[in-house]
Amino acid sequence: MSSSISTTPPEARLPLALTLGDACGIGPELIVRAFAKGEAEGCVVYGDAAWLAHTARAMSFTPDSSRPPVVALDDLAQWQSAPRGAIPVLPIVRLPEDLAVGQVDARAGAAAFACIEAAARDALAGRVAAVVTAPIHKEALHAARVDFPGHTEILQHLAGGVPVRMMLANDQLKTVLVTVHMALRKAIDAVTTDAVLQTLRIAHHAARAWGLRRPRIAVAGLNPHAGESGLFGDEEARVIAPAIAQARSEGIDASGPYPPDTVFMRARHAPPEHPGAFDIVVAMYHDQGLIPVKYLGVEQGVNVTLGLPFVRTSPDHGTAFDIAGRDVADPASLIAAIRMARQLSAQPTVQGEPGACRT
Ligand SMILES: NC(=O)c1ccc[n+]([C@@H]2O[C@H](COP(=O)([O-])OP(=O)(O)OC[C@H]3O[C@@H](n4cnc5c(N)ncnc54)[C@H](O)[C@@H]3O)[C@@H](O)[C@H]2O)c1
Numbered sequence: 001m002s003s004s005i006s007t008t009p010p011e012a013r014l015p016l017a018l019t020l021g022d023a024c025g026i027g028p029e030l031i032v033r034a035f036a037k038g039e040a041e042g043c044v045v046y047g048d049a050a051w052l053a054h055t056a057r058a059m060s061f062t063p064d065s066s067r068p069p070v071v072a073l074d075d076l077a078q079w080q081s082a083p084r085g086a087i088p089v090l091p092i093v094r095l096p097e098d099l100a101v102g103q104v105d106a107r108a109g110a111a112a113f114a115c116i117e118a119a120a121r122d123a124l125a126g127r128v129a130a131v132v133t134a135p136i137h138k139e140a141l142h143a144a145r146v147d148f149p150g151h152t153e154i155l156q157h158l159a160g161g162v163p164v165r166m167m168l169a170n171d172q173l174k175t176v177l178v179t180v181h182m183a184l185r186k187a188i189d190a191v192t193t194d195a196v197l198q199t200l201r202i203a204h205h206a207a208r209a210w211g212l213r214r215p216r217i218a219v220a221g222l223n224p225h226a227g228e229s230g231l232f233g234d235e236e237a238r239v240i241a242p243a244i245a246q247a248r249s250e251g252i253d254a255s256g257p258y259p260p261d262t263v264f265m266r267a268r269h270a271p272p273e274h275p276g277a278f279d280i281v282v283a284m285y286h287d288q289g290l291i292p293v294k295y296l297g298v299e300q301g302v303n304v305t306l307g308l309p310f311v312r313t314s315p316d317h318g319t320a321f322d323i324a325g326r327d328v329a330d331p332a333s334l335i336a337a338i339r340m341a342r343q344l345s346a347q348p349t350v351q352g353e354p355g356a357c358r359t
């Protein structure tokens with residue numbers, strides 16, 4: 001993760017579960033590319049060995065980077081016996097051969113869900129060190145009658161409904177969202193004092209576990225210019241400020257609400273031009289928090305679910321149906337997600353119930 005997060009090398013005892021994602025998207029080719037680059041060492045793919053082998057055959061490789069062999073495991077316990085450089089696959093699903101890459105297909109949605117479920121089960125049972133998820137397509141999931149919008153909500157459900165928050169992070173910026181996958185009209189109503197306070201507690205707890213003694217958390221407003229003293233809305237004074245005050249009384253270094261259009265610029269850590277006034281920005285809704293991180297470079301960003309009893313990371317991009325199957329997708333964000341999962345899972349207290357935090 002960021003150079004500002006202290007880490008220790010992971011114990012190599014448990015593998016990372018790497019889910020296949022939507023087979024019609026770029027996930028499978030990114031997984032092959034990550035293994036070919038030697039960046040997925042210690043990962044076991046929860047997916048379909050035949051589909052991955054087929055994907056690998058369709059990709060081009062130079063003499064410096066050869067096509068990794070795919071090995072189907074009978075059991076997770078066999079993962080360490082796979083040859084070095086091979087792609088070990090726990091065959092959770094068998095995908096139909098007539099799936100068309102680049103298209104929404106309920107069968108791909110159902111398979112993606114089965115892989116996530118299996119990985120989460122193993123993470124909850126302590127059989128894997130972390131879960132890294134390749135991208136899924138939300139329409140395919142919906143077509144498969146999976147009643148969750150994304151991984152965040154699926155994993156929250158499988159973990160028993162614990163409070164979770166989505167964080168998007170790169171080396172320069174970390175944002176944690178109060179609301180995630182919902183219509184903007186609903187998101188505005190879902191910005192409550194309790195939801196903001198819970199976000200602050202979860203973000204503070206997670207950042208402390210990364211090694212920040214007193215994380216500086218900026219809170220974005222909801223309205224333009226954070227309401228301009230009530231001229232453009234009163235949620236800042238009525239809803240957000242009381243959450244900040246309560247968090248501060250609990251020892252959390254929260255401040256704001258700040259004008260949303262400039263708070264990310266102030267938090268950006270890229271010295272010397274951008275010294276970074278804050279460690280984390282709490283954003284009120286999905287696009288407010290995700291656009292600044294993705295705009296800095298979709299290849300750098302990592303999505304982390306905070307609050308789960310296990311580590312879960314993901315690339316910050318989606319299934320990219322427009323380029324799937326063309327062998328042009330950039331594996332950098334998936335590789336960053338794998339690296340971050342290794343680092344965070346080496347931190348014993350990174351996840352879990354935050355409660356009220358006093359420093
Ligand atoms: N982690 C996840 O599971 C995840 C994350 C984001 C979006 N999604 C889902 O993915 C689906 C498609 O979303 P979208 O089209 O809005 O966003 P997208 O990220 O899939 O694609 C947006 C643009 O970025 C490009 N792009 C994305 N990843 C790339 C890569 N690795 N290399 C090169 N170019 C890349 C695409 O070609 C496209 O032009 C939606 O269903 C969305 O909800 C899933």
Ligand SMILES: N[C@H](C(=O)O)[C@H](O)COP(=O)(O)O
Nearest residue numbers: 150151152153303314316317
């Ligand atoms: N909101 C995420 C993004 O835009 O990157 C994406 O939809 C993935 O969400 P899950 O991790 O919940 O699948």
